[in-house]
Amino acid sequence: MSLVFGQVEPAVFQAYAFWAAVLGLKMLLMSVLTGLQRGSKKVFSNPEDVKPGGKIAYDDPDVERVRRAHRNDMENILPYFIIGFLYMFTSPTVTVAVNLYRLVAVVRITHTVFHALVPVAKFRGLSWATGFFTTAFMAVRIVLHFL
Amino acid sequence: MSLVFGQVEPAVFQAYAFWAAVLGLKMLLMSVLTGLQRGSKKVFSNPEDVKPGGKIAYDDPDVERVRRAHRNDMENILPYFIIGFLYMFTSPTVTVAVNLYRLVAVVRITHTVFHALVPVAKFRGLSWATGFFTTAFMAVRIVLHFL
Amino acid sequence: MSLVFGQVEPAVFQAYAFWAAVLGLKMLLMSVLTGLQRGSKKVFSNPEDVKPGGKIAYDDPDVERVRRAHRNDMENILPYFIIGFLYMFTSPTVTVAVNLYRLVAVVRITHTVFHALVPVAKFRGLSWATGFFTTAFMAVRIVLHFL
Numbered sequence: 001m002s003l004v005f006g007q008v009e010p011a012v013f014q015a016y017a018f019w020a021a022v023l024g025l026k027m028l029l030m031s032v033l034t035g036l037q038r039g040s041k042k043v044f045s046n047p048e049d050v051k052p053g054g055k056i057a058y059d060d061p062d063v064e065r066v067r068r069a070h071r072n073d074m075e076n077i078l079p080y081f082i083i084g085f086l087y088m089f090t091s092p093t094v095t096v097a098v099n100l101y102r103l104v105a106v107v108r109i110t111h112t113v114f115h116a117l118v119p120v121a122k123f124r125g126l127s128w129a130t131g132f133f134t135t136a137f138m139a140v141r142i143v144l145h146f147l
Numbered sequence: 148m149s150l151v152f153g154q155v156e157p158a159v160f161q162a163y164a165f166w167a168a169v170l171g172l173k174m175l176l177m178s179v180l181t182g183l184q185r186g187s188k189k190v191f192s193n194p195e196d197v198k199p200g201g202k203i204a205y206d207d208p209d210v211e212r213v214r215r216a217h218r219n220d221m222e223n224i225l226p227y228f229i230i231g232f233l234y235m236f237t238s239p240t241v242t243v244a245v246n247l248y249r250l251v252a253v254v255r256i257t258h259t260v261f262h263a264l265v266p267v268a269k270f271r272g273l274s275w276a277t278g279f280f281t282t283a284f285m286a287v288r289i290v291l292h293f294l
Numbered sequence: 295m296s297l298v299f300g301q302v303e304p305a306v307f308q309a310y311a312f313w314a315a316v317l318g319l320k321m322l323l324m325s326v327l328t329g330l331q332r333g334s335k336k337v338f339s340n341p342e343d344v345k346p347g348g349k350i351a352y353d354d355p356d357v358e359r360v361r362r363a364h365r366n367d368m369e370n371i372l373p374y375f376i377i378g379f380l381y382m383f384t385s386p387t388v389t390v391a392v393n394l395y396r397l398v399a400v401v402r403i404t405h406t407v408f409h410a411l412v413p414v415a416k417f418r419g420l421s422w423a424t425g426f427f428t429t430a431f432m433a434v435r436i437v438l439h440f441l
Contacts, residue, residue, distance in 0.1 A: 005151075005152040006152075008151055008152070010151050013151045013236075014293045015293075017233045017236060017289055017292075017293045018289070018290060018293035018294065020229055020230075020233060020289075021230060021233060021286045021287075021289035021290045021293070022286075022290060024226045024229060024230045024282070024286045024289075025283065025286045025287070025290070027222075027226045028226065028279060028282060028283055028286070030222070031222060031223075031279065045215060046212070046215070046262075046266065046268065047208075047266075048266050048267070048268040049268050070222065074221055074222065074225070077226075078221075078225050078226070081226075081228075081229040082229075085229075
């Protein structure tokens with residue numbers, strides 16, 4: 001066991017756990033955002049949910065924008081959860097690891113801001129790319145470490 | 148290491164692993180449910196899949212209902228997998244942790260029942276909210292613990 | 295702790311981590327594939343992204359095919375990440391575990407090839423089913439182990 005779980009630095013684990021939980025909460029908020037948009041636009045996806053004056057629709061631009069941001073989270077944050085976890089086992093420098101975890105959390109939050117709240121393609125793209133390449137970097141490190 | 152992986156109570160780990168695997172199996176079943184609906188409605192998503200008498204469509208209400216339930220699982224169960232795992236490291240009371248794991252598994256199963264099998268908006272909403280707030284509670288506990 | 299994290303064989307952990315990172319990289323590539331298709335077909339999903347000569351559309355067959363393959367990854371690989379991880383704790387035979395991890399990685403790569411690059415329904419179905427039943431097998435083993 002000392003060869004596996006014994007290698008993880010407590011400070012790295014702490015940073016991973018903290019920022020993963022922050023990102024988890026951020027993802028949960030996407031469902032709330034979708035619900036708020038559905039309520040204000042009176043647009044629903046299940047017949048049994050339709051409120052008086054509401055309708056079924058799958059093309060409301062505001063609802064679908066939040067749903068695209070949510071799907072982008074699933075595409076990026078969910079693989080990151082495992083890759084970020086396994087990255088702990090590659091004996092990274094504590095400072096590097098802690099700051100990469102911070103970075104991913106920050107850019108995934110700014111991604112949501114610039115996609116679903118204040119759409120700015122340039123900043124959204126930059127946020128996405130930063131999270132994407134940081135996650136890819138971690139994954140490559142894992143592959144090389146456990147080759 | 149004793150500061151990290153040594154803190155986890157075996158009884159808590161056991162409950163997490165058992166119920167996470169149950170939820171994993173439940174999620175896998177959603178693909179089977181989608182396949183059954185596609186077969187019975189003869190509605191497919193790829194041209195190369197279309198059986199004689201079938202067609203390509205993305206708006207069949209029965210197929211799309213199962214797909215919405217499946218996406219809801221991805222939005223809720225997948226972040227829960229990591230949050231529930233990290234929650235083990237916050238030194239929760241064994242009874243509390245074990246029962247929260249049970250609760251999330253049960254309400255995510257009833258969510259599927261009341262969304263995809265016997266649509267009842269009220270019970271589906273209650274199931275979703277219970278899983279949502281339990282996961283959020285765990286995430287907040289992780290954030291506070293590793294602050 | 296020795297009852298929990300001490301049971302994991304280093305060789306099993308190594309294989310899991312290596313192949314999970316490979317699959318993580320493969321999933322990240324799906325976003326790149328989608329971006330390439332959007333660029334070549336000039337079809338975008340956000341109004342602020344539309345390039346000159348481009349348009350908003352959600353029904354381009356080439357873009358949507360990649361997106362379906364990506365969603366299939368989320369439905370299958372993301373639950374597998376946790377199930378494959380917990381499977382390590384069921385004291386599997388090293389050779390069996392290592393080869394199951396390899397198998398899932400290989401068939402999820404061939405699934406993408408036969409869905410998004412060279413569509414062949416038969417091989418895509420076989421790849422999907424192999425990954426599906428391997429993941430289900432692991433989940434059943436976890437359920438039985440931690441019953």
